[in-house]
Amino acid sequence: NAGVTQTPKFRVLKTGQSMTLLCAQDMNHEYMYWYRQDPGMGLRLIHYSVGEGTTAKGEVPDGYNVSRLKKQNFLLGLESAAPSQTSVYFCASSKILWNTEAFFGQGTRLTVV
């Protein structure tokens, strides 16, 4: 099925460990986004990309890095995980910037202990 796929679906990290979340879309969308969702705060934009080879900071970029080496993939990296990064992470993609119709992945639940 076409759509946005996130891996892994869940992960537990120790403080200071690193990891990469992968987002893949097969809809040839130019625009991709990484969000985090925390209780009562809704979705906050971490980083986004307007095309292959480009990335930009969102609302809460600190502690994260991203790369868009291929159009279909958008990677979110945590170099040194902190408990404050415990959250559910969502990836999304869209044909038009800031959507009109964005497709979301199923989420990655990350716990940092």
Place this chain on the structure above:
Amino acid sequence: EDKVVQSPLSLVVHEGDTVTLNCSYEVTNFRSLLWYKQEKKAPTFLFMLTSSGIEKKSGRLSSILDKKELFSILNITATQTGDSAIYLCAVEAGDTGNQFYFGTGTSLTVIP
């Protein structure tokens, strides 16, 4: 196959009208249903619903969940042009709540 379906896909109303947006779902091990208003750079959280029949209200917006019939509605009364946005529904499911399924959204346009 787990899925979330929103209707209508788009809606155009005049200021002052009342609108009802629908979200139906088929998932395994339902945990919660969330409504978002998508505008600007990130969706704004509106409601989280976990129990049937309990209306949640915030100003002119309200929402209710029916876990028997597997749907939720979002009502907006006395609509304003600032309500124009895409409204997203998402369902959290799975044994440990690890899966979120998003609908494709309802595009609401409120004209003066």
